[in-house]
Amino acid sequence: MNLDLRLPMGLMFTIFGVLLTGFGIVSGPEIYARSLGINVNLWWGLALLAFGLAMLLLAFRASRAGSPTPDR
Amino acid sequence: MHQIQLGGIDYAILIVYFAFVLGIGFVLRRHVKSSEDFFLSGRSIPTWIAGLAFLSANLGAQEVIGMAASGAKYGMMTSHFYWVGAIPAMVFVGIFMMPFYYGSRARSVPEYLRLRFDEKTRGFNAITFAVMTVLSSGISMYALAKLLELVLGWNFHTSVILSAVIVLVYIFFGGLTSAIYNEVLQFFLIVLGFLPLVLLGLKDVGGWSGLTAQLEPVATGAGYAAGAWSDSWRHLGSADANPMGVEWFGMAMGLGFVLSFGYWCTDFLVVQRAMAAESMLAARRTPLLAAIPKMLFPMLVIVPGMIAIALHQGRGGLLPLGADGNPNYNLAMPVLLAHYLPSGLLGLGLTALMASFMSGMAGNVTAFNAVWTYDIYQSYIRPNQTDRHYLRMGHAATVFGIALSVGAAYATTRFNNIMDMLQLVFAFVNAPLFATFLLGMFWRRTTGHGAFYGLLLGTLAAAAHHGLTLPHGAVAGLKGGFLGAVLHTYPSEMAQNFWTAIMAWSACFLATIGISLATPRLKTDDELRGLVYALTPRQSDHGLTWYQRPATLGAVVLGLTLVLNILFW
Numbered sequence: 001m002n003l004d005l006r007l008p009m010g011l012m013f014t015i016f017g018v019l020l021t022g023f024g025i026v027s028g029p030e031i032y033a034r035s036l037g038i039n040v041n042l043w044w045g046l047a048l049l050a051f052g053l054a055m056l057l058l059a060f061r062a063s064r065a066g067s068p069t070p071d072r
Numbered sequence: 073m074h075q076i077q078l079g080g081i082d083y084a085i086l087i088v089y090f091a092f093v094l095g096i097g098f099v100l101r102r103h104v105k106s107s108e109d110f111f112l113s114g115r116s117i118p119t120w121i122a123g124l125a126f127l128s129a130n131l132g133a134q135e136v137i138g139m140a141a142s143g144a145k146y147g148m149m150t151s152h153f154y155w156v157g158a159i160p161a162m163v164f165v166g167i168f169m170m171p172f173y174y175g176s177r178a179r180s181v182p183e184y185l186r187l188r189f190d191e192k193t194r195g196f197n198a199i200t201f202a203v204m205t206v207l208s209s210g211i212s213m214y215a216l217a218k219l220l221e222l223v224l225g226w227n228f229h230t231s232v233i234l235s236a237v238i239v240l241v242y243i244f245f246g247g248l249t250s251a252i253y254n255e256v257l258q259f260f261l262i263v264l265g266f267l268p269l270v271l272l273g274l275k276d277v278g279g280w281s282g283l284t285a286q287l288e289p290v291a292t293g294a295g296y297a298a299g300a301w302s303d304s305w306r307h308l309g310s311a312d313a314n315p316m317g318v319e320w321f322g323m324a325m326g327l328g329f330v331l332s333f334g335y336w337c338t339d340f341l342v343v344q345r346a347m348a349a350e351s352m353l354a355a356r357r358t359p360l361l362a363a364i365p366k367m368l369f370p371m372l373v374i375v376p377g378m379i380a381i382a383l384h385q386g387r388g389g390l391l392p393l394g395a396d397g398n399p400n401y402n403l404a405m406p407v408l409l410a411h412y413l414p415s416g417l418l419g420l421g422l423t424a425l426m427a428s429f430m431s432g433m434a435g436n437v438t439a440f441n442a443v444w445t446y447d448i449y450q451s452y453i454r455p456n457q458t459d460r461h462y463l464r465m466g467h468a469a470t471v472f473g474i475a476l477s478v479g480a481a482y483a484t485t486r487f488n489n490i491m492d493m494l495q496l497v498f499a500f501v502n503a504p505l506f507a508t509f510l511l512g513m514f515w516r517r518t519t520g521h522g523a524f525y526g527l528l529l530g531t532l533a534a535a536a537h538h539g540l541t542l543p544h545g546a547v548a549g550l551k552g553g554f555l556g557a558v559l560h561t562y563p564s565e566m567a568q569n570f571w572t573a574i575m576a577w578s579a580c581f582l583a584t585i586g587i588s589l590a591t592p593r594l595k596t597d598d599e600l601r602g603l604v605y606a607l608t609p610r611q612s613d614h615g616l617t618w619y620q621r622p623a624t625l626g627a628v629v630l631g632l633t634l635v636l637n638i639l640f641w
Binding site: 003005008009011012013015016019020023024027031032034035036038040041044045047048051 | 081084085088089092095096099100103121253256257260264268272275276411412413414415416417420
């Protein structure tokens with residue numbers, strides 16, 4: 001199978017991370033009353049961004065090493 | 073109920089997700105050249121992907137909505153679906169059953185039954201299984217559309233058509249590989265989408281100890297001991313001491329042994345994921361790898377239900393009431409999403425919810441495809457056609473499988489807890505089947521006649537038991553008692569289902585032994601090689617380090633599960 005799943009997965013979560021982090025920065029504090037006053041968009045957005053980038057990194061490293069799957 | 077307004081950011085997340093799901097299907101269409109590619113991914117899926125798909129295919133409506141609903145309705149006892157049911161069963165599949173499934177090169181569970189027993193046993197299983205997958209996927213679709221209608225005010229018919237079309241497109245192009253890849257994507261989305269909800273909810277109620285304290289009035293208000301909603305084993309001494317209405321024997325035997333082993337060991341929907349693995353070792357490790365995250369799922373799906381009922385009790389009517397005056401438990405998860413998540417994460421949470429429905433639906437449709445094409449069409453309708461012909465049939469089966477599911481979606485409206493209905497279907501079909509498999513795999517004397525008539529009697533026993541009993545407070549009909557007389561009334565639907573399963577399994581087990589002894593054995597030892605335990609060479613795991621060996625992995629998984637059971641005793 002020559003599609004490394006980590007590539008689309010990493011890309012999708014990176015996009016989610018950017019969207020949520022960006023929204024967390026621009027959105028006002030009033031919408032966070034229900035999430036106990038925590039700007040969850042910002043923090044969880046950063047977490048998703050880190051996850052997405054880690055997946056992408058793994059995928060690129062694997063494609064450079066020439067083996068498309070991590071575990072055999 | 074109060075409907076949620078979605079913002080632009082929520083729609084953006086939803087649209088990005090749909091784009092990726094469809095994109096994966098589209099990219100993978102180049103890889104589908106033969107029917108084996110379409111139905112079994114050309115047996116080339118690496119362990120970690122197969123393992124997560126194995127987990128995720130089962131992560132449909134049943135898991136997310138049903139488990140949260142049960143968490144609210146029955147409390148921590150719901151964890152038995154995982155720590156008594158699923159995990160031990162998954163270890164058993166990986167260690168004992170995969171060598172037969174993968175080693176026999178059968179392309180489906182019904183095909184294994186033909187190799188081991190005979191044509192009629194395969195036909196019976198293929199047809200009941202096909203019906204069951206269509207039903208399950210219909211339930212998934214119904215639940216999704218109903219939710220979106222209630223929570224977002226979306227049109228029911230639009231949601232049904234939209235979800236059906238998306239699943240149709242990605243399976244049509246990429247077959248099982250596309251379904252599996254998307255299931256892994258959905259797995260991560262579900263975990264990462266629901267985790268912030270659980271963390272916020274737990275922080276709000278004051279952690280696990282706060283939750284336990286707030287569940288006490290729920291339990292005492294319903295007339296049980298204070299810990300009935302937060303302990304898993306302590307109140308299983310008798311059926312009237314807990315909200316599920318089961319005692320330890322019904323729980324361990326009905327849910328743990330019969331229903332869970334029946335589901336995980338014989339249901340082609342999950343087994344298909346392991347059959348698609350790239351090697352025997354990968355296939356054996358697939359369920360074991362899946363068991364590790366599965367162990368932690370109660371936190372993700374049951375705890376939100378418990379938080380919802382605690383808030384409902386303590387802060388006044390969080391859950392809307394159903395027609396019978398009880399809270400509508402099926403709404404526990406979506407209501408909690410709306411309660412805690414602001415625009416942004418709400419979009420992610422709803423996307424995760426949709427992902428879970430789609431992975432459940434896609435799992436059913438891909439399993440239906442393979443069983444219809446290989447075990448019904450190729451066997452009874454048009455044998456001896458070219459591989460291209462069957463590949464085209466697989467595409468067609470995807471279309472009408474989904475069309476039938478849409479029909480089933482409209483037929484599903486009568487149960488207040490989806491889980492109960494699914495358990496009912498499993499009790500009829502899977503519970504007796506597990507007896508057939510146990511005997512077939514471990515006793516070479518089991519004959520085709522024994523298997524077939526045993527299975528038939530087991531299913532009839534399930535129907536008879538269901539038809540002669542009723543859950544407390546129900547009227548005769550779909551919920552039981554349809555044979556006229558009601559001999560016994562169970563405290564809950566769950567208890568009735570567990571006992572239906574026990575009856576079905578026992579009837580099938582005894583009948584299969586009896587009939588096998590009375591009928592001549594037709595298959596020689598040679599024909600049964602690779603199909604029966606005693607006649608199959610042991611898998612050699614020499615040269616693997618300890619954590620790579622299925623047996624040690626299985627032992628570690630079981631040990632951890634035992635610890636969880638004791639922690640939440």
